[in-house]
Amino acid sequence: MNLLEEKILKMNHIEFESFGYRLMDFITDNPLLKNRGLNKNNEPVGYTVDSYSDDAEIVGEYSVEKDYFTDFKKPEKDIEHAIKYHPQVKIIYLFSKMEATASGGRNFANFVKKQENKYNIDIKWHDLRGIIDYIEKILVNKPLKLNQLSKFIPEIPEIFSSKINRTKLPHMPENYYYDIEESFNKLIDKKFLYISGVSGIGKTLLAYKLEQELDKSNLIDDIFFIDLTNI
Numbered sequence: 001m002n003l004l005e006e007k008i009l010k011m012n013h014i015e016f017e018s019f020g021y022r023l024m025d026f027i028t029d030n031p032l033l034k035n036r037g038l039n040k041n042n043e044p045v046g047y048t049v050d051s052y053s054d055d056a057e058i059v060g061e062y063s064v065e066k067d068y069f070t071d072f073k074k075p076e077k078d079i080e081h082a083i084k085y086h087p088q089v090k091i092i093y094l095f096s097k098m099e100a101t102a103s104g105g106r107n108f109a110n111f112v113k114k115q116e117n118k119y120n121i122d123i124k125w126h127d128l129r130g131i132i133d134y135i136e137k138i139l140v141n142k143p144l145k146l147n148q149l150s151k152f153i154p155e156i157p158e159i160f161s162s163k164i165n166r167t168k169l170p171h172m173p174e175n176y177y178y179d180i181e182e183s184f185n186k187l188i189d190k191k192f193l194y195i196s197g198v199s200g201i202g203k204t205l206l207a208y209k210l211e212q213e214l215d216k217s218n219l220i221d222d223i224f225f226i227d228l229t230n231i
Helices: 003-009 013-028 073-085 102-119 128-137 143-151 161-167 181-190 203-216
Strands: 058-063 091-096 122-126
Touching: 003 128, 013 058, 013 091, 013 128, 013 143, 058 073, 073 091, 073 102, 102 122, 122 128, 181 203
Parallel strands: 058 091, 091 122
Antiparallel strands: none
């Protein structure tokens, strides 16, 4: 068992739901995705689905049930639950922290197919192995997003240090004001921006501020900073 697998298996239902919500956000690439949140007792809010898009056509459900892939009562309930609260749903994502066996995976795939035909919707499911594969094969090439998982798995930088460190930016003061609107609009329009000028006028700072704005707008998957100081 690797460290990433171990950390996911140790998550309780609240932790896994928050973790799964972030993964679903990445997978669907939907910045309008919502999560139900917690009530005053620090428990997930009841009488609603776990996650849903702004138009409720995408719904996500998360589970830590150990028999998720052997007794289909929980996933069946999740599907019925999603359709009950959001009858307009078109895609349901099912996340489980358990790993399906080879035969269990085949049986579950057959179960999902029947549910898709029954309700005329798409159902996409991810077990533990599917989640880890997504992180190791897809997110490993998107360090900005990979870093966000550190909130749930603090060891992420340790596990993927060689990938994450390649994007490390120089420190910039947060309270430093810089008007980037014109440069930002040019970059969005042309997909390329060449910044030049004499030393000390703020070229690196402008690039840093543009990166922050692009990241907040969900317009980039990755960033590379190449330090040429000693070259």
